[in-house]
Amino acid sequence: MEQDITERCDTYAARILQRCEQLHMKIAAAESLTGGLLANAFVRIPGASNVFLGSAVTYDIHAKASILGVDHDLLEREGAVHPEVARQMAAATARLYDQPEYAGKVIGLSTTGVAGPGPDGDKPAGLVYIGVSLPSADGVLTSRHTCARELHLDGDRPQVRQLSVLRILETLDDELAAFHHCA
Numbered sequence: 001m002e003q004d005i006t007e008r009c010d011t012y013a014a015r016i017l018q019r020c021e022q023l024h025m026k027i028a029a030a031e032s033l034t035g036g037l038l039a040n041a042f043v044r045i046p047g048a049s050n051v052f053l054g055s056a057v058t059y060d061i062h063a064k065a066s067i068l069g070v071d072h073d074l075l076e077r078e079g080a081v082h083p084e085v086a087r088q089m090a091a092a093t094a095r096l097y098d099q100p101e102y103a104g105k106v107i108g109l110s111t112t113g114v115a116g117p118g119p120d121g122d123k124p125a126g127l128v129y130i131g132v133s134l135p136s137a138d139g140v141l142t143s144r145h146t147c148a149r150e151l152h153l154d155g156d157r158p159q160v161r162q163l164s165v166l167r168i169l170e171t172l173d174d175e176l177a178a179f180h181h182c183a
Contacts, residue, residue, distance in 0.1 A: 005159075013041045013045050017047065019177075025106070026052070026097070026102050027042065027051055028052075030068055030092065031110070031111050032057075032089075037161055037162065053106065056068065056096065064089065067096075071084075081112055084148070087147065090132055094107065094108030104135050107134055110130065111164050111168060114160075115157045115160045115164075116157045126154060126160050127150070128152075128160065130171060132146070
């Protein structure tokens with residue numbers, strides 16, 4: 001199963017990188033439970049440096065607040081495993097990695113969740129939120145489309161982490177297909 005997931009991730013990552021290069025877009029990530037696996041999915045592909053900027057692994061709740069600027073009160077109230085945390089992480093990483101020459105065309109991705117083996121408080125193993133923050137398709141630099149998706153994944157800790165990467169790549173691939181039709 002792991003080999004199949006890796007191959008599927010490679011296929012999605014290659015297609016995403018190609019689309020982003022055609023659209024003159026960049027990608028940055030903020031990772032919690034995936035701990036660099038999302039970055040790895042991109043950098044495994046030759047030529048990724050044309051599009052992929054980097055990944056901030058903010059595993060600690062305080063790092064999410066201090067490095068990414070995720071709302072401290074939200075983190076204290078809800079914890080790190082929450083859809084709004086995923087949204088804020090995705091939007092923040094797009095801002096964090098943007099440069100004047102990218103003109104706001106940075107996609108922000110995020111992963112946060114419970115990989116297991118057991119629950120985290122009242123949040124079960126396999127509960128994951130992924131976030132995607134895309135620049136506006138109409139070219140308005142101050143406008144972004146940012147969403148979070150809730151996942152309920154089965155498997156052991158490595159499988160949940162790997163499936164989280166696959167699901168965010170699938171989601172971004174779908175979003176880019178729609179974006180491409182709008183642009």
